[in-house]
Amino acid sequence: MVTRGFFSGRRPPSDTDARIPPGQYLEQGFPVLSAGPTPRVRTEDWSFTLKQGPKPIKKWNWAEFNALPQSKMTRDIHCVTAWTKFNTPWQGVMIDDILADAGIEPPTAYTLALSFDGYSTNVPTKDLVTGKAMVALLYEGKAITPDHGGPARLLVPHLYFWKSAKWVNGLQFTERDEPGFWELRGYHMYGDPWREQRYSSDP
Amino acid sequence: MTAEPSPQSPWQAATITRIEKRTPRVTSFWFQPSRPFTHLAGQHVDIRLTAPDGYQARRSYSIASAPEAGGGVELAIERLDDGEVSPFFHDVAAVGDEIELRGPLGGHFIWEEGDGGPILLVGGGSGVVPLMAMVRHRTLRNKAVPVALVFSARIWDEVIFRDELIGLDDRLDGFNLVLTLTREPARRPSDYSRRVDARMIVQAAERLPKAPRLAYVCGSNPFVSAAADALIGAGVPAEIIRTERYGV
Numbered sequence A: 001m002v003t004r005g006f007f008s009g010r011r012p013p014s015d016t017d018a019r020i021p022p023g024q025y026l027e028q029g030f031p032v033l034s035a036g037p038t039p040r041v042r043t044e045d046w047s048f049t050l051k052q053g054p055k056p057i058k059k060w061n062w063a064e065f066n067a068l069p070q071s072k073m074t075r076d077i078h079c080v081t082a083w084t085k086f087n088t089p090w091q092g093v094m095i096d097d098i099l100a101d102a103g104i105e106p107p108t109a110y111t112l113a114l115s116f117d118g119y120s121t122n123v124p125t126k127d128l129v130t131g132k133a134m135v136a137l138l139y140e141g142k143a144i145t146p147d148h149g150g151p152a153r154l155l156v157p158h159l160y161f162w163k164s165a166k167w168v169n170g171l172q173f174t175e176r177d178e179p180g181f182w183e184l185r186g187y188h189m190y191g192d193p194w195r196e197q198r199y200s201s202d203p
Numbered sequence B: 001m002t003a004e005p006s007p008q009s010p011w012q013a014a015t016i017t018r019i020e021k022r023t024p025r026v027t028s029f030w031f032q033p034s035r036p037f038t039h040l041a042g043q044h045v046d047i048r049l050t051a052p053d054g055y056q057a058r059r060s061y062s063i064a065s066a067p068e069a070g071g072g073v074e075l076a077i078e079r080l081d082d083g084e085v086s087p088f089f090h091d092v093a094a095v096g097d098e099i100e101l102r103g104p105l106g107g108h109f110i111w112e113e114g115d116g117g118p119i120l121l122v123g124g125g126s127g128v129v130p131l132m133a134m135v136r137h138r139t140l141r142n143k144a145v146p147v148a149l150v151f152s153a154r155i156w157d158e159v160i161f162r163d164e165l166i167g168l169d170d171r172l173d174g175f176n177l178v179l180t181l182t183r184e185p186a187r188r189p190s191d192y193s194r195r196v197d198a199r200m201i202v203q204a205a206e207r208l209p210k211a212p213r214l215a216y217v218c219g220s221n222p223f224v225s226a227a228a229d230a231l232i233g234a235g236v237p238a239e240i241i242r243t244e245r246y247g248v
Helices: A062-066 A095-102 B086-091 B125-141 B162-170 B198-205 B221-233
Strands: A047-052 A055-061 A071-078 A083-094 A110-115 A120-124 A134-139 A153-155 A168-174 B011-021 B026-033 B044-050 B056-062 B073-078 B098-105 B119-124 B147-153 B175-181 B214-220 B241-246
Touching: A047 A095, A055 A062, A055 A095, A062 A134, A071 A134, A083 A095, A095 A134, B026 B086, B026 B098, B044 B073, B056 B073, B056 B125, B073 B086, B073 B125, B119 B125, B119 B198, B119 B221, B125 B147, B125 B162, B125 B175, B125 B214, B125 B221, B125 B241, B147 B198, B147 B221, B162 B175, B175 B198, B198 B221, B214 B221, B221 B241
Parallel strands: A047 A168, B119 B147, B119 B214, B147 B175, B214 B241
Antiparallel strands: A047 A055, A071 A083, A083 A134, A110 A120, A110 A168, A134 A153, B011 B026, B011 B098, B026 B073, B044 B056, B044 B098
């Protein structure tokens, strides 16, 4: 349905356009979104736990986690509120390297990412491994600020950005695909920006 | 759990039935959806504009009207000078135009009568819009729920819904309006003239008969960060604070 009197002054050049998923617009800034107040997690209080169901597999403190092999990922990110930001540079620990340090293969097909503030979000395990995702510790070479999820946030750049849980403190492997915080509140279980899977009613 | 494919497009045409200027920068638009729905106070809709060449722009706007209001869905849209969608509404949109709309959306920043109270609402600028839906819902459905609304605006003339809010405050029925102007002196004796801080939140909460059960904070990102810190500084537990932010 064409909107009377609306013209596309903002359509980006075609090489740029191809990197913007449907319904998104290009943002230069880095907007902040969260469901509650920003938790201030001190690194001396920080820990990260791998769990299978309720059972802990391995736990790292800040120093131990920072001693794991670190990698860099520069990716376009896509927020469900319709902004896309190009070339965001992150550094952190790939999920593959976390699993290797714990000495395990992924035990189940689904994962819940857990956060200090009680937030959670579900991601299929296959979307976290084989170089697809990390626990990020640095953004643009500097410690991630609290409003952007520091000290550490999950980075799953190929899914809508609510899947990249801020203030992450663990991954829990689950037998079934269990909805997290926003998924229980009307958002999509998978969240592929290229298929525009924003809300639970989207295919 | 798998999402069921929608039997029909989630987008629908909605007709603009009324336009009313609220402040120099904020105008309310009422939409009559072709498939009417009932929203919850605090929810938003997505709006999609389509150019003749197929280019689309979409934005989310909070609903200002109460669920039981009738007469269509009110969106209060602030003009952003560098915006793409809000200037269209302010400069082009007219009564009778059809706009594509999707919703209602959002399952977190909502308040229903059954959630109870007291509730503490804190809004900055157009961040008051979803809070207005909660205030109106409470007034139409259950005035026994005590409410304090702390509303920060730059100047008196930018206080959106000003006459309606002051009228509700004057009823003394359990709704308390705390206005604070950041660039002008206060106009009413009980109001403030500074940014929201912990002391202001403490004093606003004292107007409630007991500690708030839920708190909602909405506005620009810097406003919400500062206001949420003020709530925590005032002793409001983080678990009861829900936030909604916009902008960069």
